[in-house]
Amino acid sequence: MTGDQSAGSGCLAARHERDRAPGRTVLFVAADTGHRYVDTVHARHGEAARIEDLAPREVTDRNDLAPPWSRMRWNRGPARR
Secondary structure (H helix, E strand, O other): OOOOOOHHHHHHHHHHHHHOOOOOOOOOOOOOHHHHHHOOOOOHHHOOOOOHHHEEEEOOOHHOOOOOOOEEEOOOOOOOO
């Protein structure tokens, strides 16, 4: 993620997790007001995909992680190097 995508990406991931388990509490905190991006990123909001249509690509191996968004169950195991 780049700086201009981190808050939006975090929000999208939180919405996805909330929708996967409606009874679970999901908290998202963005330490950015977004005002720096009003003339660039937010100006193209009409071209963006609907949030409801976005979902991660489920993968089972980290070698399959790919843009724009992937998700993998890691079972809290240590990262392999």
